[in-house]
Amino acid sequence: MTTTQRPVENGVNVEALLGVRDLLPASPEIAQFQWRSTTSWVNGTHSRSEIETFYGLGEEQRHHATFSYDVDHPLQFAALDNGSTPVEFVLVALGGCLTAGIAAVAQQRSIQLRSVTATVTAEMDLHGIRGADPQVRNGFSGVRVGYVIDADATAEEVEALVAQSQKRSAVYDILTNPTAVTVDVA
Numbered sequence: 001m002t003t004t005q006r007p008v009e010n011g012v013n014v015e016a017l018l019g020v021r022d023l024l025p026a027s028p029e030i031a032q033f034q035w036r037s038t039t040s041w042v043n044g045t046h047s048r049s050e051i052e053t054f055y056g057l058g059e060e061q062r063h064h065a066t067f068s069y070d071v072d073h074p075l076q077f078a079a080l081d082n083g084s085t086p087v088e089f090v091l092v093a094l095g096g097c098l099t100a101g102i103a104a105v106a107q108q109r110s111i112q113l114r115s116v117t118a119t120v121t122a123e124m125d126l127h128g129i130r131g132a133d134p135q136v137r138n139g140f141s142g143v144r145v146g147y148v149i150d151a152d153a154t155a156e157e158v159e160a161l162v163a164q165s166q167k168r169s170a171v172y173d174i175l176t177n178p179t180a181v182t183v184d185v186a
Contacts, residue, residue, distance in 0.1 A: 008106075008107060008110045008111065008112045009107075009112070010103045010104075010106050010107040010111075010112065010113050011103065011107075012103050012104045012106075012107040012108075014104065014107045014108045017104060018108075020057075027058075029058055030056075030057045030058045032055075032056070033054060033055060033056040034054060034055040034056070035054050036051065036052075036053060036054055037049050037050070037051050038050050038051075038052075039071070042070075042082070044072075044079055044080060045072055045073045045077070045079040045080075046070065046071070046072040046079070046080060046082040046083065047070075047071045047072070048068060048069065048070055048071070048083075049068070049069045049071055050066055050067065050068050050069075051063065051066070051067045051069075052066040052067075069083065069084075069089070070082050070083025070084075071083045071084065071085070071086055071089065072084075072085070073085055087122065087124065087139075087140070090122075090140075090175070091120040091121075091122055091143070092120075093171045094120055094143065094145065094169075094171045094172065094175060095118040095119075095120040095145065096171075097169045097170060097171035097172065098118060098145060098162075098165050098166060098169050098171070098172060099116055099118050099165075100165075101164070101165030101166075101168055101169050102116055102147075102149070102161050102162060102165045103116070104165075105161050105164045105165055105168075106151065106153075106161055109157070109161070111151050111152060111153045111157060111161065112151060112152040113149070113150070113151045114150040114151060114152075115148075115149070115150045116147065116148075116149050116150075116151075117147070117148045117149075118145055118146070118147050119145070119146045119147075119148075120143065120144070120145050120146075121143070121144050121146075122140040122142065122143045122144070123140060123141045123142050124139065124140050124141065125137070125141060143175065147162055149161070149162075
C-alpha cells in the first residue's frame with residue numbers, strides 16, 4: 001500500500017520569511033522597521049486612524065492600500081459607537097499577531113490547518129479610567145486568549161504551535177513587557 005502525501009498549504013510563504021531571516025546577520029540594518037499610524041479626530045470620541053506607509057528593509061515602504069479604522073466608544077459611554085474602542089483594537093492586534101504566527105509555524109512544520117479561531121478577552125475596571133478610584137489601573141487587569149484549532153496534528157503539536165507563536169509575537173511582547181512611550185505636542 002502506498003501513501004500519497006499531500007503538500008501542506010496554509011497560505012504562508014515560509015521560504016520568503018526564512019530568506020529574510022537568513023539575510024539579517026549580513027545586513028542588520030534591513031531589520032530596522034518603523035510602523036506608523038495617523039489618527040485624526042472626527043467628533044466627540046470618534047477618530048479615524050489610517051495606515052499607509054512604513055519604513056523597513058532599508059527604505060520607505062507602502063501598503064497596497066490605505067487602511068482606515070474608525071475608533072470610538074459605545075453608546076453606554078455617552079458616545080456614538082462609530083467604531084471599535086481603542087482597547088478592542090489591542091485585542092484584535094494580539095489575536096491577529098498570534099494567529100498569523102500559528103499559520104507560519106504550522107506551514108514551516110508541515111502541519112495542515114483546517115481552522116483556527118482565537119477568542120481574546122480582557123477585564124477592565126472603569127473606576128480607573130473614569131478617575132473614580134486612583135488605586136485602580138486604567139488598563140486591563142488581565143487578558144486571556146483561547147484557541148480552537150483544527151489541524152492535522154496531535155494535541156501536543158498544536159500546543160507547540162501556539163507556544164512558538166507566543167514566543168515570537170511582537171504584540172504579545174509589547175503587552176507583556178514594558179515599552180517606552182513618548183508623547184509630544186507640536
